[in-house]
Amino acid sequence: MNKTIEKAEEYFLHTYNRYPIVLDHGKGVYLYDDNQKRYLDFAAGIGVFALGYENTTYNNALKQQIDKVIHTSNLFYNKPSADAAEKFAEASGMEKVFFTNSGTEAIEGAIKLARKYYYQKTGSAEGEIIAMNHSFHGRSMGALAVTGQPKYQEAFGPMIPNIKFAEFNNLESVKAEMSENTCAILLETIQGEGGLYPATEEFLEGVEKICKEHDILLMLDEIQCGMGRVGEMFAYQAYGVIPDVIASAKAIGGGIPVGAFAARGKAANVLEPGDHGTTYGFNPLAGAAINVVFDIYKESNLLEHVKEVSEYLEEKLDNLVTEYFCVKERRGKGLMQGLEFDHPVNDYIAKAQELGLIIISAGANVIRFLPPLVIEKEHIDEMIGILECCLTESA
Numbered sequence: 001m002n003k004t005i006e007k008a009e010e011y012f013l014h015t016y017n018r019y020p021i022v023l024d025h026g027k028g029v030y031l032y033d034d035n036q037k038r039y040l041d042f043a044a045g046i047g048v049f050a051l052g053y054e055n056t057t058y059n060n061a062l063k064q065q066i067d068k069v070i071h072t073s074n075l076f077y078n079k080p081s082a083d084a085a086e087k088f089a090e091a092s093g094m095e096k097v098f099f100t101n102s103g104t105e106a107i108e109g110a111i112k113l114a115r116k117y118y119y120q121k122t123g124s125a126e127g128e129i130i131a132m133n134h135s136f137h138g139r140s141m142g143a144l145a146v147t148g149q150p151k152y153q154e155a156f157g158p159m160i161p162n163i164k165f166a167e168f169n170n171l172e173s174v175k176a177e178m179s180e181n182t183c184a185i186l187l188e189t190i191q192g193e194g195g196l197y198p199a200t201e202e203f204l205e206g207v208e209k210i211c212k213e214h215d216i217l218l219m220l221d222e223i224q225c226g227m228g229r230v231g232e233m234f235a236y237q238a239y240g241v242i243p244d245v246i247a248s249a250k251a252i253g254g255g256i257p258v259g260a261f262a263a264r265g266k267a268a269n270v271l272e273p274g275d276h277g278t279t280y281g282f283n284p285l286a287g288a289a290i291n292v293v294f295d296i297y298k299e300s301n302l303l304e305h306v307k308e309v310s311e312y313l314e315e316k317l318d319n320l321v322t323e324y325f326c327v328k329e330r331r332g333k334g335l336m337q338g339l340e341f342d343h344p345v346n347d348y349i350a351k352a353q354e355l356g357l358i359i360i361s362a363g364a365n366v367i368r369f370l371p372p373l374v375i376e377k378e379h380i381d382e383m384i385g386i387l388e389c390c391l392t393e394s395a
């Protein structure tokens with residue numbers, strides 16, 4: 001057996017069943033393992049590596065910041081994180097930003113903001129948050145409590161209280177969970193792990209209306225679907241809905257671990273000194289990463305590119321739905337797509353790895369496609385070619 005795998009299996013806490021591949025380096029939209037085998041990457045580190053690998057502009061910006069200073073703490077200011085906050089606010093329409101180290105922490109911040117909002121308004125700490133079934137928001141106790149998947153929660157009770165669950169894309173179900181204590185509605189604009197379900201326009205607009213009417217915060221988890229993945233900087237911008245609070249992460253740092261939660265209007269000044277904190281958040285290295293990510297998006301006109309190639313990807317995936325009886329449906333938006341099969345997809349994923357393609361699943365029967373945003377049509381053709389080999393061989 002591979003020595004690295006052996007060592008990892010001996011010393012890592014066994015919370016993952018990993019694929020038997022040791023990744024060594026990347027170039028463009030390809031990853032290489034420790035035997036120099038090449039893989040076309042249609043997972044991008046789960047939607048993180050939007051710019052692909054070995055992007056010299058990105059790498060140089062990080063190297064420069066490393067040579068200056070990596071960490072300062074939040075007792076002081078630093079320029080990279082101030083610039084990054086400005087760029088994030090301008091791109092998202094939010095007013096105030098808090099940088100975290102992960103998506104989970106961004107969700108934690110959003111939950112605390114919602115509770116404080118209710119507390120300020122009523123003097124009571126009984127605020128309720130409505131989240132969605134089949135959602136995914138992370139693994140810490142707060143993020144887990146709003147993740148509507150009992151299999152993840154089961155062994156870790158009790159969950160934090162005053163969380164209710166509604167059916168995604170079902171406005172009546174949201175209304176049924178409302179009470180006078182409801183302080184926020186939290187959802188992914190496009191459900192990722194839950195199986196690639198975009199919010200319908202009626203649903204998202206309906207939820208926005210409810211939130212306005214009842215003075216409730218609309219909180220959107222844009223951790224996977226944001227940062228250009230659907231051809232807009234944030235997925236809600238494709239709907240014309242304006243949330244009060246958003247959570248971001250994954251692609252925002254281009255690979256450096258960083259997340260953000262941000263708020264506007266009545267939500268912007270809810271959290272005050274002492275309410276929330278972080279040692280690493282707002283660090284200059286992450287700030288430099290966010291800055292260069294936004295700069296590259298702009299200079300390379302990346303959002304337009306995503307619109308163009310995602311149309312092509314959709315067309316190619318739709319062809320598979322037509323041609324293969326076992327492929328039931330394509331779902332998704334932009335470069336966040338899923339193919340649902342009438343049976344588990346594990347064998348296809350393993351076969352694709354053999355043939356030099358990395359794809360991942362979203363639930364047992366769904367193959368998920370989250371390529372780097374810099375993907376070209378020729379890479380889509382290459383991916384479809386390999387995938388078809390997998391489908392015909394296993395049929």
Ligand SMILES: *Cc1c(COP(=O)(O)O)cnc(C)c1O
Pocket residue numbers: 102103104105107136137138139188192193221222223224225249250259
């Ligand atoms: C990945 C993800 C998270 C959790 O982010 P981490 O960085 O893994 O903590 C939360 N919500 C969504 C929608 C995600 O895709």
